[in-house]
Amino acid sequence: MNAGRPRDARVTEAILDAVLAELADKGFGGLSMDAVARRARVGKSALYRRWPSKIEMTADLMRALSVTADPAPDTGSLAGDVRALLDNVLTWLTDDRVRRVYPDLIAEAQRTPALGEALMAYVGRPRRARATEVLDRAVARGEVAVDADQEVIVDAMGALVFWRLIALGKSVTARHLDRLTVAICAMARGNASM
Secondary structure: OOOOOOHHHHHHHHHHHHHHHHHHHHHHHOOOOHHHHHHHOOOOHHHHHHOHHHHHHHHHHHHHOOOOOOOOOOOOHHHHHHHHHHHHHHHHHHHHHHHHHHHHHHHHHHHHHHHHHHHHHHHHHHHHHHHHHHHHHHHHHHOOOOOHHHHHHHHHHHHHHHHHHHHHHOOOOOOHHHHHHHHHHHHHHHOOOO
C-alpha cells in the first residue's frame, strides 16, 4: 500500500498561516476549507491529507501556537515553577496571533463540542500536564498539602491570567504575576483563606 507523498513542512506552514489569517478575519464560523486552500495557494486535497476537517485543522494550529516542547519548569521550588508557568501563560496569551483568535475559539467551543474537545486534546491537556508535573514534583518535596485540590490549583494557573487579560482587558504586570504566585502557593499549602 502506498502511503502517498510525504507532507512538505513548508506547505503545512503555509496552510496554518492561512488558517490563522482566515480565523482572524472571519472567525471560526466563517472559516472554510475552500478559503484556507485559496489563501494558502494549495489544493483542498493538501488540507484533507493533513486534517479531516476544519476542527482538527484549527486545533492543530492552536497546538502549534500553544504547546511548547520544552519540559515543565523545574526551578527547585513550587513558587519558582508556578511563576515560570504564569510567565508562559502570559507570553502565550499576549502573542498577537493567539489573542486574535483564541477568545473566538473558546466561544465557538460552547456551540461546537467537537471543537471544544479538540482544543482540550491539542491545547488544554498538554498545558495542564505541564502544571500537574510541577505540582507532582512539589508534592514530592513536601510543598503541597495532602488535601490540596490540585485540579483547582491547575485551573487557577491559567484562568487567573486569562480572566484579567482577556475578560477584563487589564494589563498583567510582573507584580500581578508575583501576587498570583503567592495566592496559588497558598492554595497548594492548604492555607488559602476561602
